[in-house]
Amino acid sequence: MATSQITLQIARAVGIAGAAWLSGNIAALSLISVPALNTSHAQDSVSLSTITHAWKHTYAKGKSQNPPVAAVVATSFAYLAWASHRLRAGRSMQLYSIAALLTIGIVPYTILTMSSTNNKLLAKSKKASSDAEITRAVSPAEDKETSDLLKKWTFLNGIRSTMPLLGAAAAALAALA
Template structure:
């Protein structure tokens, strides 16, 4: 029983901290990175092609890093829900509704993946297409073009959608804390 309690506590710590870290990692893009890109467009007349390529590098880093973290954290929460199910030794010691709270935490955390695919894919694809376009870097003027506005609007939309996505693991972390 002592070993299962230690494993349980380690899974709790990993899940709560991992979900909170994931939330912060995702939110940093909406709160710091993309606003800095938008600022470089507004203040330094950075062209939309360069701006969208810079966004693409952030996107690729997040796409590589965040889904595996979400899967690991959701697996931890799933283990916790399984551990406190009815009829188990830990289940008798756990607060009421722990199974539901840990399950909710797992669903919210892993939910960043389908949310990205369903809600964010159209915006992502448009920004990625902009990043792949060839732009004339030598003869560009400082005037605002339709591409400038379109990339700016896409970045605003992406920032909003990503901000919502960042709340999912944060809520998952809070649900797991309530279960503890």
């Protein structure tokens, strides 16, 4: 069965636009959301306990939303790699394969490089939610540790946001080849 041009165009649009959107969605957390939370702490004296609660909800939304989007986008790129192989377009096949791997790569990247930081921040959020913690004064060392964890998370997440963006760029090059 021949691969139709319309199917390839739809897969390209879903893949490239989806990867670019995913990159922006992830980057917004590092460029807007977490810095805004940190500003609330620094300028408005919002406790880091409250900040970790807000971060926890942001994290949960991203965890439920981004991996399925990455899977759909990577599937589009994998289909394009397969179709390129069938059409004997070797360079395009390689670029679409790279795009698929970069996009779905946010999942293992998160597990391998961010889990420790995520788990520490989630533990701080859970600890802060107890009644005893709300009334307990937090030491400057604990505040610094939480602040450092948020900064580390922001940096690691910023790196993660580049993966689907690079995937979109690879797919765009493949589409032009």
